[in-house]
Amino acid sequence: MTIKEISVDELAELLEQGAPLVDVREPDEYAAARVSGGVLVPLATVPDHLDAFATEGPTYVICRSGGRSMRACEFLAAQGREVVNVAGGTLAWIESGRPVDSDA
Incomplete structure (x- = not known):
């Protein structure tokens, strides 16, 4: 099964259009820095x-660098959901110079 991936540039455009994002x-990682508009669902709790x-329609999934979100x-794809991985994750988002939200 091939999972579609998008760049953080593509994600930024999609978020402006109201696309759903799950982190x-x-x-603790989410509290420190996150892409605005995302919803936290830690990997271990995804099945629940x-x-x-x-x-x-698709849900976009992000993590720190793209590994956990791919898992x-x-x-989710095996459960019949349409999902798209964000390549490079939050690190790529930050490296691109885009703003993040935090609880700090």
Whole structure:
């Protein structure tokens, strides 16, 4: 099964259009720096929170660098969800100079 991936540049455009974003990092990582508009669903809890992922149209999935989000995408695709991995994750978002939200 091939999971579609997009760049952070593509994600930025999609978020402006209201695309759903799920962050599968841990709560402390999410609190420190996150892409605005994302919803936290830590990777280990994804099976218990399928309702966080759209049943119509794609949900975009992000983590720190793209690994955990790819694992989440593989699981979700097997459940029949349309998911897209964000290549490079939050690190690529920050490196691109885009702003992040934080609890700090």
